[in-house]
Amino acid sequence: xxxxxxxxxxxxxxxxxxxxxxxxxxxxxxxxxxxxxxxxxxxxxxxxxxxxxxxxxxxxxxxxxxxxxxxxxxxxxxxxxxxxxxxxxxxxxxxxxxxxxxxxxxxxxxxxxxxxxxxxxxxxxxxxxxxxxxxxxxxxxxxxxxxxxxxxxxxxxxxxxxxxxxxxxxxxxxxxxxxxxxxxxxxxxxxxxxxxxxxxxxxxxxxxxxxxxxxxxxxxxxxxxxxxxxxxxxxxxxxxxxxxxxxxxxxxxxxxxxxxxxxxxxxxxxxxxxxxxxxxxxxxxxxxxxxxxxxxxxxxxxxxxxxxxxxxxxxxxxxxxxxxxxxxxxxxxxxxxxxxxxxxxxxxxxxxxxxxxxxxxxxxxxxxxxxxxxxxxxxxxxxxxxxxxxxxxxxxxxxxxxxxxxxxxxxxxxxxxxxxxxxxxxxxxxxxxxxxxxxxxxxxxxxxxxxxxxxxx
DNA sequence: TGTGTCTGCCC
DNA sequence: ATTCTGC
DNA sequence: GCAGAATGGGCAGACACA
Numbered sequence: 001x002x003x004x005x006x007x008x009x010x011x012x013x014x015x016x017x018x019x020x021x022x023x024x025x026x027x028x029x030x031x032x033x034x035x036x037x038x039x040x041x042x043x044x045x046x047x048x049x050x051x052x053x054x055x056x057x058x059x060x061x062x063x064x065x066x067x068x069x070x071x072x073x074x075x076x077x078x079x080x081x082x083x084x085x086x087x088x089x090x091x092x093x094x095x096x097x098x099x100x101x102x103x104x105x106x107x108x109x110x111x112x113x114x115x116x117x118x119x120x121x122x123x124x125x126x127x128x129x130x131x132x133x134x135x136x137x138x139x140x141x142x143x144x145x146x147x148x149x150x151x152x153x154x155x156x157x158x159x160x161x162x163x164x165x166x167x168x169x170x171x172x173x174x175x176x177x178x179x180x181x182x183x184x185x186x187x188x189x190x191x192x193x194x195x196x197x198x199x200x201x202x203x204x205x206x207x208x209x210x211x212x213x214x215x216x217x218x219x220x221x222x223x224x225x226x227x228x229x230x231x232x233x234x235x236x237x238x239x240x241x242x243x244x245x246x247x248x249x250x251x252x253x254x255x256x257x258x259x260x261x262x263x264x265x266x267x268x269x270x271x272x273x274x275x276x277x278x279x280x281x282x283x284x285x286x287x288x289x290x291x292x293x294x295x296x297x298x299x300x301x302x303x304x305x306x307x308x309x310x311x312x313x314x315x316x317x318x319x320x321x322x323x324x325x326x327x328x329x330x331x332x333x334x335x336x337x338x339x340x341x342x343x344x345x346x347x348x349x350x351x352x353x354x355x356x357x358x359x360x361x362x363x364x365x366x367x368x369x370x371x372x373x374x375x376x377x378x379x380x381x382x383x384x385x386x387x388x389x390x391x392x393x394x395x396x397x398x399x400x401x402x403x404x405x406x407x408x409x410x411x412x413x414x415x416x417x418x419x420x421x422x423x424x425x426x427x428x429x430x431x432x433x434x435x436x437x438x439x440x441x442x443x444x445x446x447x448x449x450x451x452x453x454x455x456x457x
Numbered sequence: 458t459g460t461g462t463c464t465g466c467c468c
Numbered sequence: 469a470t471t472c473t474g475c
Numbered sequence: 476g477c478a479g480a481a482t483g484g485g486c487a488g489a490c491a492c493a
Contacts, residue, residue, distance in 0.1 A: 012478060090470080115467060135466070182467065182486045281477085292470095313473095314481060340482030341471045372462090390468095390469085393484065414468080415469055416483060460493085467486080468469055469483075475476105 012047070018059070019046035022068040029067045042068045049075040051278045052083055052214060054134070077212045079158060082118050082130035084279025086162075086204075088266050088287035092294065094250050097267050097286055101245070105270040107218070108253055110240040110262040111287060112201045113178045114166030117141070119148055121159045140186050141165065143194055151236045155209075156228045162204035168197050170234040175199070175261040177445050179393055202229065203239040203266075206276055217274040243270070254288060261444055263390070264289035291390045291415075298389050298439055300325070300413070300431040301422055304355060305333055305367055306375035317352040322375055323387065323416070324367070325400045327433040333381060334410060334433060335369035336400035342418030351383075351421070358382050368399045384425040389413035392440040404437040411440050
């Protein structure tokens, strides 16, 4: 029953209903004294219980047998049951962080570009690995199971580890891009077949030797973490961290993170509001990536050449657009990505209205795209949009800069979103294929470096 | 056996 | 993932 | 400020079909 109930379906509303129903059906039970609103209190309790034990088949029976007010005792964190990983809120710059956390001790950690994992090690030596969405990933990472068992200290009999699994080249001692990690086989993997190695970057500890740590401060949890494992290059490392409140120092650390193939930084309070909050994107953890910052990060000017009808609340307007860069040599527009986020409702309405009048019956002969992409409508090339992205990737479907980096693959964008409409540019002035290729090449992963990033010496 | 398409899960 | 919006 | 709902690229695996 639980297996088919997926989140996204108004989970919080469902939990609130559960809590309220419990109060109504427990007419004769006694809520603790000095409570203003038993209804609200019950909702809090149910949500709290579910956050540490997200299993309806446990919560509901416990509610029925021992009531809401006993729920904190009857439903608590359980080894082997994954809790939702704590999330971080996007932040636009170092100054915003310093401001938000003034008078508070906080730490900055590298944000590694891999796959989130919650590793449970049980007293009997068995291991379970869960993904960000509580999928059981144990069969995908036998190497991680082995590493963790080997590198835990002998005093450690059970633990829950929060970490990032990152593709790693042990010969060159280098982190590999997320795209490499994602090529790993996913089912029934056996050690000898593994082609992409993984390094564990550990950053939190939720449970140790029978003791839940969720309600402890990060300072305590981190101490537990550091005491529980041996590091080993290419297999298990603690996430790089500094504790500082100096703007320049943090800025340098951010640059170091990006240089080290990381996405940016995660900033966490050490003591104040420093408990582990499952599933919450609370203020306690902030994330800082270059592409969140205004006037820094990869930004491109692209032309909408086609669109798809919107669904749900986008019914009646376009829901997504196909974007292209311009190849001056071949005088053609090459698809680079679709885009469907970054539009306010007003802007989406404007753009839809504007482009509806530019619809053409067939794609232009000078549009280069994969036949597998089948938009609902095609446009005359008329507008230029500024788009931001986290990364550029080699694409199996898009055609931007095809023939420059790879003979028959183009380039696409990771996490594309609209920044603004460039009223001042014509489509021919959009980002060129050469520029796209240049941006791809200068990413830190690709050592085909033109060495123009000289430090002064 | 090989190829194209779709789905579910990573980000 | 990112972003926007109603509550 | 939070929850929910729009939307992105790209991969392995499942499935359908030749």
